Amino acid sequence: MPDNFRHRLYELIIKHEILLVIILSKSVLLSRLTAWGGIAFLFLYGFQAFKSAMGNKSLNAADQGHMSLRMVIISTLAVTLLNPHFYLEASQFPHSQRFYFWAGSVTASTLWFISLTIGARVFSPIFKKPISWRILDAVIGLTLWTIAFSLTRYAMIL
Template structure:
């Protein structure tokens, strides 16, 4: 039942991707600022596609057999999440209104791309969700079913990140107020710190 495998992958992939995390929080912030949204969405989708494909192809099993590698990923991820949480907390204490105009400076583009890649690849939860969990379940599908499962999960990723990235503009009136940005940055800081702590619990 290839169709069943496809929808199973789409349902499970969607349920994991939609959960609030560092990647979603950063993409939402960039979308509200309207800075390099297409680039950020493309990075999120591409990383998910590669990781899901790698997991279904068997990388998930290799990762579960290398606990030292997982520990190093957790350590790097926790350090990055803690640092970005501190930045978000500092921003929450400095109110400012949203500027609905894109900045096209080369240095800013590089900064945003680097941060989006870091949130997509340095967060150990991403590997546990895509490579290990989706990979192990997808790998159990018979024959071509594993690739239909992977395609379903990849489509869920594409739909979610596209909706989040390009749908956030409808919240622009809300985030024209400085207080809304303070609340968002405070929530992002709490999410980052909570994820960093949860890596070692």
């Protein structure tokens, strides 16, 4: 996907996310559909993480591409704002507080990705070993399924 197209797509998503929060907060049906869609998404990605944990991959930094700072920022915002949990949690706040929730989510996500970048340098020697990836993928799978089960409890009381 060309960077210009991806950039425009991410901008479109970001510009309309607040509207989606408002719509979800007004519709129980859409909130339920979003919750169950998020559950399916999390279970699927958890399954893929467990499947990946059975593989034999390792880190090879030479295989990695480079992104511009602008694309990194846009990608970070997209990952934050495309998270179904984000919308479900934001809809629980009074309208006057949603901006603060949004700002906090974006800030936390940015700090998280900065930490990942720093951690990548520190932990890259460890992740040259396939066992490290297996452990990480298993932990990711458990985390995703734990969140999915948590979201299931929420979806049942909607």
